[in-house]
Amino acid sequence: MPDARTEILARVREALVGSAIDPVQTVAPRAATPVATRELVDLFAERVADYRAVVERCSAEDLEDRIAAALPAGQVIVPPGLSLRVPDAIVDDGTLTAAELDLIAAVVTEARVGIAETGTIVLDHTPDQGRRAISLVPDTHICIVREDQVVADVPEAIALLDPARPQTWISGPSATSDIELDRVEGVHGPRTLHVLITPPRDVTS
Amino acid sequence: MRVALMVTCINDALYPSTGQAVVRLLRRLGVEVEFPQAQTCCGQPMVNTGYLDEAVPVLRTFVDAFAGYDAVVTPSGSCAGSARHQHSIVAGRSGDEALQEAVAKLAPNVYELSEFLVDVLGVTDVGAYYPHRVTYHPTCHSLRMLGVGNRPQRLLEAVRGIRLVDLPGADQCCGFGGTFAVKNADTSIAMGADKARHIRETGAEIVVAGDNSCLTHIGGVLSRQRSGVRTVHLAEILASTEDSAVAEVTR
Amino acid sequence: MSGTFVGMPAFPEAAREALTDSQLRHNLAHATSTIRAKRAKVVAEVPDWEELRLAGAAVKERALLDLETQLVRLEETLTANGATVHWARDAAEANAIVAGIAKAHAATEVVKVKSMVTQEIGLNEALAEEGIAAWETDLAELIVQLGDDLPSHILVPAIHRNRAEIRDIFRSKMGAAGRPAPDDLTDEPAVLAAAAREHLREKFLRAKVGVSGANFAVAETGTLVVVESEGNGRMCLTLPEVLVSVVGIEKVVSRWEDLDPMLRLLPRSSTGERMNPYTSMWSGIAPGDGPQEVHVVLLDNGRTRALADEVGRQALRCIRCSACLNVCPVYERTGGHAYGSVYPGPIGAILNPLLKGVGHDEQTDSLPYASTLCGACFEVCPVRIDIPSVLVDQRAQVVDAHRGGVPKPEAMAMKGAAYVLGRSRRLSAVERLTGIGMRFARRFGPTAWTGARDLPDAPGESFRDWWLRTDGGRTDGGRNDDQKG
Incomplete structure (x- = not known):
């Protein structure tokens, strides 16, 4: 008997005998008019808030105070490359186990992209965001998004992102609609998502 | 414009008053419809039950009955849909190229009544009175x-x-x-x-x-x-x- | 553990039973009308939704028509990214591969992301036979698993359960599977969700092996994508040391940018959200981040059979959003169990016969007939699967599969109808008997029709006879009855 791979590929070939690929490449539609950054950021903030995430906009100077105010009681972890200081935070060195992370109350990360239309934050887990587990297990996620990271919609985000990197697309706190299709926020992922939107780094530093 | 009435098998047998109404209505609007006596059924009952071979002779009768008309009007969305969307499938099944051609020519000329009134005759007020x-x-x-x-x-x-x-x-x-x-x-x-x-x-x-x-x-x-x-x-x-x-x- | 669909009755019998369950009808009507309204609202926000559907259909169609190249490419990129690729012709091969990986790590349990394909192959049952517990971690799947129940919806497998039933299941069954439900458990959805969080937490934190499916697999980059809401997916995809993903070969898309129309179409069609809470993407192994041993099982299990069906192959475009279930008037009345498969509703009515083939069992053969062909499913399908056309084609295949044997009464009736309708003269003769037929049916009912429906009165003459007698209403033809109704 041929191996499974050989046989499946042969079946595929046989199934498609006489079927040509449609040469027409349909391109997904994109928003016709570019929108000013200001409006995009407004929309982003509104859409993230729609998911019942906490959204605040603040200057770079206020950022550390806002983070401090947003932190719940308990320990906080930060990724090794976070561009600002969070007092008393554990800096992740990749050694904490899932069970140990479960004892930590909050995490502060940055982000790669914000998508205005859908209110989505994309993490690609570079050192300013850290490995996936640290932004998953703690129950509060404080996420800093810079205004110049906000794009209009999904195609713009896809174009910016590096497929080689692991990614987590986050749209609000964890939620379920499994009971009578009634949306409830807060299941396994962080039950509190706190988004801080700040001006671009180069303008303020 | 030669207009044929496709009355449908169910209206022919059970609801002649509907066919009669179409005739009266169109006559009032200045359209004399013809009723090709050779017509029977669009074949939908067979097609939708999976009996494509059995639908072929019915389709042949349909095509013969309505060939040559500029418009075929029918008081049935379902039968119009059958003619426009399913007849090509049945014709394809028959392997008869002449039938396939005839269907391709005829199908776009089949109109459901409201389409015929609004799109072909361009009327929405047909002068009706119905106090209910x-x-x-x-x-x-x-x-x-x-x-x-x-x-x-x-x-x-x-x-x-x-x-x-x-x-x-x-x-x-x-x-x-x-x-x-x-x-x-x-x-x-x-x-x-x-x-x-x-x-x-x-x-x-x-x-x-x-x-x-x-x-x-x-x-x-x-x-x-x-x-x-x-x-x-x-x-x-x-x-x-x-x-x-x-x-x-x-x- | 949850049951299987083996040995289910054909659709009409299963539906009859489901229709008598008024609680089920109520739960379904409530849930489907809620989700329909949510979907309609967010779809209306997208001005070029129709173009987006076309783009989504094209992405899947291109990959399917070039599947051999795409699969080979996917294998190459996954391997280059450090993943191990396995191929499985059928359910048994796929289950054996997953069990083998779990055993190699001496795992006695795995945590699972909600996945249609692992239900299709009966993975949980197969692992149980090997002494490995498979924990479902999606809330609805947990409800189904704890309740020893069957899924009845693609997105919301416990859609047939209301909150009070779920509370009862949690109270009585959680203890045996791990951490019990709290004593003060109410039927508030938020409270029930919190109980699920507590129950599953210990399983996530200790799991060595995670099992998932994938919503999309990008051939160009070797990226798998899982779309979810609760974070159970992220837990299973991130915390275990070993990750096994079972992926149907139809899940492949060619290019990275092909994810764009799909990620705009799926959440709006599925949960009626602009975007689902979490989407995870991973391209093999990320050093120091997540599972350091990653397996991908590419599964056929009937997909190449469906691919060979020129009309039906479009069903492989399906992205399991379940919009077709939510708008289906048949599904809304009968629920998902009546379809006898993990794939219920309109998509199930075509996908099951396409994957399994028709002409072998009555249950599968009954599915293409479980529709009025109303077309609501096609209207909402984000990848434009023309489900009504495939249903009609599958019906023809069912009929053709039974040609040659002793003809059923239906086949004889159709042959008779074809004879009568082949010539208007024959039809005209039969029409004169319509009145007798109607009186007969009324007198000797109840038949399938007259059980709960009256028959119309037969007219005095057919339209055809009226036309001949009155010259199309231009004369009174001897009696004035063109007003007769």
């Missing part, structure tokens, strides 16, 4: 397969004396579905019962639709429930005038 409280059920094939949109409502709104009331859940299927009504009778009846409930909620005396097959099912449920609501085909409302309203009282 009426609710309209858009049948699935006219709504989704043909995309007749709001043409029937526009025609009905222009009828004098009519009181049109919205049907809740209007776009939900009534549960007829041809062979479905028999093969899955329990589900069909459950759907029909919900449709009948919505119709009764409107307080309408009449439920109107563009397909007598759906109306047979809906009317069957309404009648069993002793609801007092009557089913009437769109063509019969549009054909009604002040004179015929007097006649109707006596029927």
